[in-house]
Amino acid sequence: MSKLTTIAIDAMGGDNAPQAIVQGAIEALKENENVKIVLVGTKEPVDAELAKYSYDKDRVEVVYTTEEIDMGDHPVQAIRQKKDSSMVVAMKMLKEGTVDAMISAGSSGALLAGGQLVVGRVKGVERAPFAPILPTETGATLLIDSGANVDASPSHLVQYAKMGDIYFQCTMGRKPSIGIVNIGLEEEKGNKLVKDTFPLLKECKDINFVGSVEAREIPAGAVDVAVCDAFTGNVIVKLYEGMGKTLLRMIKAGLMTTFKSKIGALLVKDSLKNTLKQFDAAEHGGAPMLGLNGLLIKTHGNSSHMEIKNAVKQCLGCIEQGITEKMKAAFANNVEE
Amino acid sequence: MSKLTTIAIDAMGGDNAPQAIVQGAIEALKENENVKIVLVGTKEPVDAELAKYSYDKDRVEVVYTTEEIDMGDHPVQAIRQKKDSSMVVAMKMLKEGTVDAMISAGSSGALLAGGQLVVGRVKGVERAPFAPILPTETGATLLIDSGANVDASPSHLVQYAKMGDIYFQCTMGRKPSIGIVNIGLEEEKGNKLVKDTFPLLKECKDINFVGSVEAREIPAGAVDVAVCDAFTGNVIVKLYEGMGKTLLRMIKAGLMTTFKSKIGALLVKDSLKNTLKQFDAAEHGGAPMLGLNGLLIKTHGNSSHMEIKNAVKQCLGCIEQGITEKMKAAFANNVEE
Numbered sequence: 001m002s003k004l005t006t007i008a009i010d011a012m013g014g015d016n017a018p019q020a021i022v023q024g025a026i027e028a029l030k031e032n033e034n035v036k037i038v039l040v041g042t043k044e045p046v047d048a049e050l051a052k053y054s055y056d057k058d059r060v061e062v063v064y065t066t067e068e069i070d071m072g073d074h075p076v077q078a079i080r081q082k083k084d085s086s087m088v089v090a091m092k093m094l095k096e097g098t099v100d101a102m103i104s105a106g107s108s109g110a111l112l113a114g115g116q117l118v119v120g121r122v123k124g125v126e127r128a129p130f131a132p133i134l135p136t137e138t139g140a141t142l143l144i145d146s147g148a149n150v151d152a153s154p155s156h157l158v159q160y161a162k163m164g165d166i167y168f169q170c171t172m173g174r175k176p177s178i179g180i181v182n183i184g185l186e187e188e189k190g191n192k193l194v195k196d197t198f199p200l201l202k203e204c205k206d207i208n209f210v211g212s213v214e215a216r217e218i219p220a221g222a223v224d225v226a227v228c229d230a231f232t233g234n235v236i237v238k239l240y241e242g243m244g245k246t247l248l249r250m251i252k253a254g255l256m257t258t259f260k261s262k263i264g265a266l267l268v269k270d271s272l273k274n275t276l277k278q279f280d281a282a283e284h285g286g287a288p289m290l291g292l293n294g295l296l297i298k299t300h301g302n303s304s305h306m307e308i309k310n311a312v313k314q315c316l317g318c319i320e321q322g323i324t325e326k327m328k329a330a331f332a333n334n335v336e337e
Numbered sequence: 338m339s340k341l342t343t344i345a346i347d348a349m350g351g352d353n354a355p356q357a358i359v360q361g362a363i364e365a366l367k368e369n370e371n372v373k374i375v376l377v378g379t380k381e382p383v384d385a386e387l388a389k390y391s392y393d394k395d396r397v398e399v400v401y402t403t404e405e406i407d408m409g410d411h412p413v414q415a416i417r418q419k420k421d422s423s424m425v426v427a428m429k430m431l432k433e434g435t436v437d438a439m440i441s442a443g444s445s446g447a448l449l450a451g452g453q454l455v456v457g458r459v460k461g462v463e464r465a466p467f468a469p470i471l472p473t474e475t476g477a478t479l480l481i482d483s484g485a486n487v488d489a490s491p492s493h494l495v496q497y498a499k500m501g502d503i504y505f506q507c508t509m510g511r512k513p514s515i516g517i518v519n520i521g522l523e524e525e526k527g528n529k530l531v532k533d534t535f536p537l538l539k540e541c542k543d544i545n546f547v548g549s550v551e552a553r554e555i556p557a558g559a560v561d562v563a564v565c566d567a568f569t570g571n572v573i574v575k576l577y578e579g580m581g582k583t584l585l586r587m588i589k590a591g592l593m594t595t596f597k598s599k600i601g602a603l604l605v606k607d608s609l610k611n612t613l614k615q616f617d618a619a620e621h622g623g624a625p626m627l628g629l630n631g632l633l634i635k636t637h638g639n640s641s642h643m644e645i646k647n648a649v650k651q652c653l654g655c656i657e658q659g660i661t662e663k664m665k666a667a668f669a670n671n672v673e674e
Contacts, residue, residue: 137583150520150528183487183571191487191568215572216579231528234520235552235569236576242553243580246474247616251588254612255605264604271598275591279584 011041014105024308348378351442361645461671
């Protein structure tokens with residue numbers, strides 16, 4: 001048997017923990033024979049969930065913890081004080097190399113804080129950004145950053161582009177087109193950050209920088225990787241979510257207004273569902289936090305077992321491609337600066 | 338007969354000029370007996386369009402110009418050099434008080450430049466923002482700013498909130514709820530601009546400031562007025578547009594995939610069209626440029642006659658409410674500062 005890839009999963013993170021987390025982990029185990037799962041969480045509920053399934057016990061380990069980080073906790077304080085929380089313990093294992101990757105559906109703020117404080121950044125990396133995957137008409141676009149740094153500097157954005165290039169290649173197997181989120185296509189457009197960053201990205205010969213991308217072109221799939229500060233990124237991710245939900249609600253309500261449309265609704269239901277599923281962020285896997293000493297994937301707070309299972313697959317692909325080693329090599333030159 | 342409100346319309350602005358512009362102007366004339374329209378544009382095409390209609394000639398004036406500002410022109414240069422363009426001539430009439438308001442579907446950049454350089458700001462106003470109207474589930478939200486100032490300061494955002502308060506009351510007849518676009522609801526969230534602006538907005542006793550609004554809540558109609566810098570505003574407006582168009586295209590394509598859904602599509606067509614119409618920005622009128630010495634409304638580049646007609650109605654409401662006088666009174670105290 002080839003060497004197993006070991007993935008720690010924060011069993012207590014997210015709205016549906018530990019049920020959905022444990023279920024997704026067991027499903028992933030069955031679909032991927034080269035993975036070992038380390039479930040990190042509180043003894044009673046995790047054991048109770050595990051007892052529901054039959055599975056290969058050699059490939060599941062449980063690490064018991066006594067604390068949980070809640071959505072209401074202050075991120076930095078929680079990471080510093082709840083040392084025996086499922087999230088912090090999993091992060092320590094990632095840092096120490098006991099596991100190859102980590103998945104959590106827990107608080108984004110705590111994951112960001114813990115990523116920096118516990119896991120630590122690859123040497124030479126200035127900020128470790130969150131990179132959610134936005135569904136598009138033609139597939140998906142990686143948006144970097146949506147969490148780490150709301151007042152980013154040009155050098156941060158250049159590093160995001162390089163990290164996006166590596167991550168995209170590891171997951172998709174081809175070199176991505178990379179754009180900077182802007183308010184027009186011309187080089188002289190933009191706020192100070194974008195204007196200062198644009199020429200630096202043009203100088204990067206190792207990435208496929210295609211210039212500015214306007215927000216209206218993102219849903220159509222104009223670029224593979226879109227780079228921006230975390231304030232802009234957060235607005236984009238949340239507006240995506242809000243527009244999708246609102247339009248869905250309005251379409252549903254609209255279909256229920258006349259007898260004719262009610263009949264039609266029955267006939268178009270499956271087709272509409274498929275279309276909207278294509279635009280559901282959860283279908284496209286979790287958001288990696290890039291540039292850390294180990295692969296950390298954050299799934300949605302309301303992650304289903306499907307999303308956890310998909311995140312495991314996502315980790316396996318990245319680890320196989322040696323993502324962390326590639327990140328280390330790419331930024332090794334920055335260390336002395 | 339009561340005094341007529343005089344509105345200058347840039348007959349050469351936008352993709353469908355002068356046909357749609359002249360048609361919309363004539364329709365507005367027929368629907369509103371207290372309006373006089375001044376069409377500003379090139380003699381031959383404007384006269385040819387006007388010849389198609391019969392209308393009250395006492396309430397239409399044509400001012401002939403010899404130049405046009407194109408989308409490709411550099412905004413500031415175009416305003417400075419094309420002194421006999423339809424846009425600049427209309428702006429001069431607005432500045433001099435020959436007309437009460439002005440409508441143009443022309444270049445946003447040129448309108449922004451001309452607003453500052455030709456029409457001029459109300460005394461005490463630091464920046465004149467663009468305020469597009471975003472369709473929402475419950476109606477519409479005024480977004481300020483989407484064009485004037487990509488690197489705004491806290492005092493700009495506070496002024497936007499005050500201008501939004503006045504404009505909303507003039508058009509909707511009630512005091513609006515006002516939020517600041519943010520990446521979380523807590524006061525400590527945000528980039529530097531938002532964190533610095535938040536306490537200043539809290540201190541404004543004359544507006545109904547309700548705190549932060551996350552981008553995901555905007556489509557649901559969480560606030561009446563949302564304040565942000567122009568970079569963020571532009572991202573929001575364009576993502577709105579892009580999401581709407583992409584989802585519509587995907588839904589249409591999805592409905593054509595099976596025989597069942599094709600039949601269903603015929604039955605739900607009207608209902609879907611109504612729902613999506615509700616979410617079409619063009620249905621909600623033009624974007625005012627606030628804080629100028631006169632009311633300037635920018636309609637979409639691809640404005641139809643309907644949008645021009647709606648913009649005339651929008652102007653009439655604002656003028657009736659004395660919008661410019663209210664702006665002047667609100668910022669008179671700032672002049673000495």
